[in-house]
Amino acid sequence: MNRMKSWHMPLAVVFMAATILLAGGFAVASNMGFKLNKGLVKTGDGQIGRNWTSIPYNSPYGTFGGLCTQTGLPTGPINTAGITRLDGTPGGRGFVFQTCNAAVGAGCGEPLVAGEGVQIQVPFGLCSGGGQLCAYTSAQCIAVGNPTKCCTGAGTGPTCPASSCPAGQTCAVNLSSIIIVGSHNPSLQITTPHTGAGQVGNYWFAVPYHTTAVTLNDVCVQAGMVSGLAERLDPITGNFTTPLCPSTQAQSINLVLGEHIRLRHPPNGVSFTPAHF
Amino acid sequence: MLKMRKVLIPLVVAAAGVIWAPAVSAQCTASQPFGDFGRSYIDLCRDDKPVDALVTALGSPATTGNANVICESADEIGIQGGSCQTEAGVVGDGRVTISGNYGNQGSLGCPDPNGIAGVGRNVYVIRCNDGAGVVITVGYNVNLGVFDADGAHKVDPASPTFDPLPLHAQPKGVDPSGLATGGQNLVLNNLAPGPPPMANVTLYDPTVFSDCDPDSVGTARATGSCDPAADGGGVLASSGNLYVTTGSCAGTAPARTVCNGGSSAGLPCLNNSDCGTNALCIPRWQPALTDVPQPLIAPATTNVTLPISACVGGSNPQSPCTTSANCGGLCSAGSRLGIACTTTAINGVCQGFCSGTGPKAGLQCTTTALTGVCQGTCSGGPTPGAGCTSTTTCGTGGTCVAVTCSPWPCTLGTCSALNSVAFNNQCVYLGSTFTFQSTESPSIVSTPLAFSGGGPGAPSARALDVRAAVSGGEIMIHFRTAAELQLVGFNVLTETKAKGQFKVNDSLIAPRGVGGGGATYDNVPIGRGKFQGGRTVIIESVLTDGTTLRSDAVRF
Numbered sequence A: 001m002n003r004m005k006s007w008h009m010p011l012a013v014v015f016m017a018a019t020i021l022l023a024g025g026f027a028v029a030s031n032m033g034f035k036l037n038k039g040l041v042k043t044g045d046g047q048i049g050r051n052w053t054s055i056p057y058n059s060p061y062g063t064f065g066g067l068c069t070q071t072g073l074p075t076g077p078i079n080t081a082g083i084t085r086l087d088g089t090p091g092g093r094g095f096v097f098q099t100c101n102a103a104v105g106a107g108c109g110e111p112l113v114a115g116e117g118v119q120i121q122v123p124f125g126l127c128s129g130g131g132q133l134c135a136y137t138s139a140q141c142i143a144v145g146n147p148t149k150c151c152t153g154a155g156t157g158p159t160c161p162a163s164s165c166p167a168g169q170t171c172a173v174n175l176s177s178i179i180i181v182g183s184h185n186p187s188l189q190i191t192t193p194h195t196g197a198g199q200v201g202n203y204w205f206a207v208p209y210h211t212t213a214v215t216l217n218d219v220c221v222q223a224g225m226v227s228g229l230a231e232r233l234d235p236i237t238g239n240f241t242t243p244l245c246p247s248t249q250a251q252s253i254n255l256v257l258g259e260h261i262r263l264r265h266p267p268n269g270v271s272f273t274p275a276h277f
Numbered sequence B: 001m002l003k004m005r006k007v008l009i010p011l012v013v014a015a016a017g018v019i020w021a022p023a024v025s026a027q028c029t030a031s032q033p034f035g036d037f038g039r040s041y042i043d044l045c046r047d048d049k050p051v052d053a054l055v056t057a058l059g060s061p062a063t064t065g066n067a068n069v070i071c072e073s074a075d076e077i078g079i080q081g082g083s084c085q086t087e088a089g090v091v092g093d094g095r096v097t098i099s100g101n102y103g104n105q106g107s108l109g110c111p112d113p114n115g116i117a118g119v120g121r122n123v124y125v126i127r128c129n130d131g132a133g134v135v136i137t138v139g140y141n142v143n144l145g146v147f148d149a150d151g152a153h154k155v156d157p158a159s160p161t162f163d164p165l166p167l168h169a170q171p172k173g174v175d176p177s178g179l180a181t182g183g184q185n186l187v188l189n190n191l192a193p194g195p196p197p198m199a200n201v202t203l204y205d206p207t208v209f210s211d212c213d214p215d216s217v218g219t220a221r222a223t224g225s226c227d228p229a230a231d232g233g234g235v236l237a238s239s240g241n242l243y244v245t246t247g248s249c250a251g252t253a254p255a256r257t258v259c260n261g262g263s264s265a266g267l268p269c270l271n272n273s274d275c276g277t278n279a280l281c282i283p284r285w286q287p288a289l290t291d292v293p294q295p296l297i298a299p300a301t302t303n304v305t306l307p308i309s310a311c312v313g314g315s316n317p318q319s320p321c322t323t324s325a326n327c328g329g330l331c332s333a334g335s336r337l338g339i340a341c342t343t344t345a346i347n348g349v350c351q352g353f354c355s356g357t358g359p360k361a362g363l364q365c366t367t368t369a370l371t372g373v374c375q376g377t378c379s380g381g382p383t384p385g386a387g388c389t390s391t392t393t394c395g396t397g398g399t400c401v402a403v404t405c406s407p408w409p410c411t412l413g414t415c416s417a418l419n420s421v422a423f424n425n426q427c428v429y430l431g432s433t434f435t436f437q438s439t440e441s442p443s444i445v446s447t448p449l450a451f452s453g454g455g456p457g458a459p460s461a462r463a464l465d466v467r468a469a470v471s472g473g474e475i476m477i478h479f480r481t482a483a484e485l486q487l488v489g490f491n492v493l494t495e496t497k498a499k500g501q502f503k504v505n506d507s508l509i510a511p512r513g514v515g516g517g518g519a520t521y522d523n524v525p526i527g528r529g530k531f532q533g534g535r536t537v538i539i540e541s542v543l544t545d546g547t548t549l550r551s552d553a554v555r556f
Helices: A008-022 A064-071 A100-105 A138-144 A216-223 B012-020
Strands: A034-039 A051-053 A082-087 A094-099 A118-121 A125-127 A171-173 A177-182 A203-205 A228-234 A239-241 A261-264 B033-035 B052-057 B060-063 B097-101 B122-127 B133-138 B186-192 B198-203 B208-210 B237-248 B257-259 B281-283 B300-305 B309-312 B329-331 B352-354 B376-379 B399-402 B405-407 B410-412 B414-417 B426-436 B449-451 B464-471 B474-483 B487-496 B500-503 B517-527 B536-543 B548-550
Touching: A064 A082, A064 A100, A064 A177, A082 A100, A082 A203, A094 A100, A216 A228, A216 A261, B186 B426, B186 B449, B198 B237, B198 B426, B198 B449, B237 B300, B464 B536, B474 B536, B487 B517
Parallel strands: B133 B208
Antiparallel strands: A034 A177, A051 A118, A082 A094, A082 A118, A125 A171, A203 A261, A228 A239, A228 A261, B033 B097, B052 B060, B052 B122, B122 B133, B186 B198, B198 B300, B237 B426, B257 B281, B309 B414, B329 B410, B352 B405, B376 B399, B426 B449, B464 B474, B474 B517, B487 B500, B487 B536, B536 B548
């Protein structure tokens, strides 16, 4: 299962340590547990703001609702985050989406599955009147100078709206990061599903926070994949990168701490125990 | 050259729906990659400059528009598919790969939303720097979850695992069966400057590499991407329909329709919903006027009358026109700035703004009435200047005077000659579509013919009447130009089987035309050894914006 080349270990440790330090010192590796300050990109066009998120194999969250409340994601009736998991098993449910509001309202909501990542989407913010969401603030509006969102300045039109909110209201911007806590389960075996139409065969692999893998290709090799796909989604650009797995192309795509990736291995899937340090 | 997006209401369900639901015809909501997933590539494709590609999905309106989906090198950045395959090599090595994703930015429409076999068959038309290219079609590979272009490659007979061979982008021409090879199925025979300018063209059916071919990787590996029900027996062929448009010689949109205003103005669209509120999806390419009824039955030769005017400004910029009414207008101020319009009026598209300095000043309005957005201001009485909606609210002696709703301007476009100063290096493009199972592609996929240099009705810096003759150890070259607007100089090219097309002059040949006028070039000598066995001469005109115009090839 763990086929990582021996020279990769110290490199991976150095990389992970550096990444953790760069993350602001919130992520602390330990044998017992860790916490990570994970940045969130607000929901935008296309896939922008689709935050693919690794959930620790042992975590206190348990459910969508738990994840929402314990990380402080917005749970209001209008201002609510959205959580998605992917059930790619044949005959499975495909994308399972629930707003934090619905999850909390239902008690706990959908269960989280150990080894799987989830997608978190957060609206930009809520107008101070509480009646509607906003897409930008007045300051952003001016900075961007986007004529489709607001006026371009004095003399060319109406006074610039305070924000995308009704007159007199301001836009209260949602959080831009959450603290994720948990610990690793080194004995957990990952099994990607048999492939089929649509989402069948796709697996959102929660990359362990203490993984020894550095690139997508490292995961491919560790998982023993032969001719599959690995995929990262950049929440800022909203673009997928989908190399063959394994491949030299996949070697050039780094994993990002706290992000899950998609794996697909036709036709029968693959089983592996993720390597970690 | 052809490198070529919500209303919130206070209800939980509705709000969630608005936030999470994708726009109609937007990019796929999940990843749907396409490209080379078999470790192969296209070769013999000159790629020292960006290689063009047109992408369409048959039976589906999906396209990647002007997005860059061709990797000239493995380390290329900004590719629509996220990153490039190692097999793309380096720039200039003639190897390219396809890398795209219908779930990424730059994609419009989703060819196969449910990821099932037999839906949204893809077509890729690649055009290399030398005009050669290749046409590829593949269906959805359910197992891998991608549109795998390598499924259309020929099988390596030496491979027990049916690995793909590289796909050749050469030769460019017509094979004995009458099919166009090298990706160029629309060929220019002659161009008469007119007026009216007339292009004589021949349309061929293209040679197409398909995963349904018996000797393809898709068939050998039984990937299932060639769906027996949807694809069986289907042949990708020229539709016989020709289309024209105008645009910058440095690039044009492959989509037949674009948005006429708003934040998506000029972007490819499939229907009005792609263009947002108050904008329409309008034709960017128009049916060509031919002397042979369309659809043509390929191979077929016809004369095409080319447009001589296009819109400047308005809601249909750069599109062919005959009158300014064809060009529409755009709101040039107000909160509807950039929205398509035809008239300046408060009850028109642009609406108006509340004038004066009252509490409603500047707000968008549609009527001058106390009951409207602008309401009124008190004149006289105890609260002069205060906002009001009726005289009663102004107190004794006061009257409520309605605030005027003044119209925002709708600035109309004009129809101008292509060879006028209104345009800079404007081209006319002539292209065609494909059909598969009787369905016409929604995009122009025949690599368009470009007629450039200020328009076909205007003189062009393209070299004409090229001749070449052997004289001792040199090749003496003769040519002329009708005009040399925006011309930097000329290169002389030749072509060999081994090297393809390459330059034989040491430095640019300086232009001789005065004031943009034409000139004659006689006895331009090039050492015979420079041709390295090449027996053809092509004159390449290099323009100030970096684009080039190539003459017909002549032999010596």
